[in-house]
Structure formats: C-alpha cells, structure tokens
Amino acid sequence: MNALPKIPVTALTGFLGSGKTTLVNHILTAEHGRRIAVIENEFGEIDIDSDLVVSGDEKIIEMSNGCCLCCTARTDLIEILHDLLGRRERFDHILIETSGLADPNPVAQTFFVDDSVAENFGLDAIVTLVDAAHIEEHLDETGEHGVGAQAQDQIAFADRIVINKIDLVDEAKLGSVTRRVRSINASADILTSTYADIDLERILGIGAFDLTRTVTEDPSWLEEEHNHDPSLSSVGISLNGSLDRSSFESWLNTFIDARGGDVYRLKGLLAMHNDHRRIVVQGVHRMFELTPTSPWGQAERTSKLVIIGRELDRSEITEGLEGCLSS
Structure with a gap:
C-alpha cells in the first residue's frame, strides 16, 4: 500500500x-x-x-x-x-x-x-x-x-x-x-x-x-467514449517576421464580420512592426482584443495565430494573415 x-x-x-x-x-x-x-x-x-x-x-x-x-x-x-x-x-x-x-x-x-x-x-x-x-x-x-x-x-x-x-x-x-x-x-x-x-x-x-x-x-x-463534432476544426498559422498592425486589424475585422458566428475561439501571439512588445490577441465570436505584453528581446519575432471554429478555410485564413506581413 x-x-x-x-x-x-x-x-x-x-x-x-x-x-x-x-x-x-x-x-x-x-x-x-x-x-x-x-x-x-x-x-x-x-x-x-x-x-x-x-x-x-x-x-x-x-x-x-x-x-x-x-x-x-x-x-x-x-x-x-x-x-x-x-x-x-x-x-x-x-x-x-x-x-x-x-x-x-x-x-x-x-x-x-x-x-x-x-x-x-x-x-x-x-x-x-x-x-x-x-x-x-x-x-x-x-x-x-x-x-x-x-x-x-x-x-x-x-x-x-x-x-x-x-x-x-x-x-x-x-x-x-x-x-x-x-x-x-x-x-x-x-x-x-x-x-x-x-x-x-x-x-x-x-x-x-x-x-x-x-x-x-x-x-x-x-x-464511455467521446467523439468530436467533425465540422469543428482548429487552424493554426505561424509566420516569421512582423505584421503591419493596421493591416492586421483591418483583415481581422473583415474576417470576424463575415465569420464571427462560426469562430468559437481566436488566440495568438503577434509581432507587430515598429513595436518591441509581444501582442496577445484573444477573441470569442465577434469580440476580440489586442493586448501588449513583454518585449521580444533577443527572441525570434514569430507571429502565431490559432482559430477554432466551424468549417474554417485554412488557405483563406493563411492568405489573409500573410497579406498583413510588413514589407
């Protein structure tokens, strides 16, 4: 014992x-x-x-x-x-x-x-x-x-x-x-x-x-066993480099306006151009907020975004986020 x-x-x-x-x-x-x-x-x-x-x-x-x-x-x-x-x-x-x-x-x-x-x-x-x-x-x-x-x-x-x-x-x-x-x-x-x-x-x-x-x-x-609804999925995207904040907010607003009812959860850690801080994005359905946190320091500036929802189009989301990369 x-x-x-x-x-x-x-x-x-x-x-x-x-x-x-x-x-x-x-x-x-x-x-x-x-x-x-x-x-x-x-x-x-x-x-x-x-x-x-x-x-x-x-x-x-x-x-x-x-x-x-x-x-x-x-x-x-x-x-x-x-x-x-x-x-x-x-x-x-x-x-x-x-x-x-x-x-x-x-x-x-x-x-x-x-x-x-x-x-x-x-x-x-x-x-x-x-x-x-x-x-x-x-x-x-x-x-x-x-x-x-x-x-x-x-x-x-x-x-x-x-x-x-x-x-x-x-x-x-x-x-x-x-x-x-x-x-x-x-x-x-x-x-x-x-x-x-x-x-x-x-x-x-x-x-x-x-x-x-x-x-x-x-x-x-x-x-008992458990099975997930097959229409629910998670799309995760990771991009090196910095995002243009204005472009990202414009894209995200457009995406949420169109698909907010199908987006159960949105979360990410973002690198923004001309901003030394990590930016956390959190969202539920049509509500989301961006919050600055600790500085990147010597860490590689990589933006990661996960969207969990119904019938998500990975290529559409990836293309939209890539379009926000700072030139």
Whole structure:
C-alpha cells in the first residue's frame, strides 16, 4: 500500500473562450502556498496557451498534440502522471487545463483506469468556467453539428462552476445564465467572477469529486467514449517576421464580420512592426482584443495565430494573415 498521501488534481474545463488560461495565470501568481504542476492541453496543431501562461516556479507541461485529453491523448496524460511521480517532491498539487472542446468525463476516468495513477493521485475537483456572455448561445446550438452537448456536459460534470465575464452582462442576463446553469447541474457550488478573479480556496484542495455519486448516476461512466463534432476544426498559422498592425486589424475585422458566428475561439501571439512588445490577441465570436505584453528581446519575432471554429478555410485564413506581413 502507498504510504504517501495522494497528490490532489484539479481538472479545469470550460468551453472555448470561457477564461481558463486567465484562471491558470491567477492561480500561478496568487499567494496560496501550493507548489503546482500545470499540465496544458489544447485542441490544435500550434501551441499558443503555453505562451499565454505566466512563467514561474511551477512546472508547466505542454500537450499540444492536436488532440484533447478526452481522446487518444489520455494515454499521454497517464504517461505524464507516471513521470511526475519521480519528481513529486517538487510539487504538491496538479492543475490540468483541458481543451475547450474536452468532455470532462473521460478526463476524470483517467484517475481510475490505471492502477498506479489511482494509487498516487486523487481527483480533487472538476472546475468548469462558463462565459456569461455566450454560454446560452452555445447551449442552444443543438442538432447534428451543434456544440450544445459539449458545453452542457462540461457544466453537468462540474464540482464547482465559475460564471466568468460577468462584467459583460447585465443583471437580468446573469440571472438567466445562472438559472440555465443550475437547471443542468443542481448540486455544484456556483461562483461568479470578472477576469476569473476568484477566491482560490473555493476551488483548490476542496475534495469535491465524488466517485460514488458519479457512478450511481451513470453506471456505465468508466466505459464511455467521446467523439468530436467533425465540422469543428482548429487552424493554426505561424509566420516569421512582423505584421503591419493596421493591416492586421483591418483583415481581422473583415474576417470576424463575415465569420464571427462560426469562430468559437481566436488566440495568438503577434509581432507587430515598429513595436518591441509581444501582442496577445484573444477573441470569442465577434469580440476580440489586442493586448501588449513583454518585449521580444533577443527572441525570434514569430507571429502565431490559432482559430477554432466551424468549417474554417485554412488557405483563406493563411492568405489573409500573410497579406498583413510588413514589407
């Protein structure tokens, strides 16, 4: 029998653009006394999230393999957890940030299907972020190519729910979202936040995941499989050199005006002409913003952009972004 206590694991879920990376940065910069190993996973062939996560003493492990943890990459997660056991003196908590398209059920199953993982790690809680401004729209997307089921599953399986971006909605809208969320999950505590600024004692080390309840509600839970909507895809583009900011903003505005309804998430790290700073672009549907961050220094100036959405045209997006390169 293992004499050491199990390492608690928090799984962070939420649909695209709900604010997961913002919450990760809040956790990594807050004073909470925990040494945290962060496992990053994103749905796409270009790694963006690790560039957007604040550096620190915590161990950052990237899983940018074009798949989410609920698919074949779950075996990779088991291997990473096995590897972390050899360095467990360096951390006392693990945070897994899943892809915005991840079904939390198979992620949770990871901690019960492998004997070594089950013996050494304990799933502390599944925390789901909800975008107050867009979640109802996503939940209403049903049918053959709807994402409503994915967004609903993330809410239904949560032990804690954080309704984020409440600064973007009025009181009536927040009330409607809260009622909708509560109708899907009747038992999870619901928190509200702006920029994912929450009391971390409400989500870390809370011992909220209840396997008995989960299996009682769904006896086939450990055998469930997960498949993505084939119409959803990720287009990732990486370009050397600098972009002309005016041209980029003009192109992006035109693209968003035409395809914003199909763009669930847009994120990137950009090099702009005559600007020594890295520019982060974040977007959800028709909303986006550009924020300057740290200087490039001696690093190679490379612009990376990832767009996740429905029926995206890679060649069209690539051509548009290449047209923004500074001459």
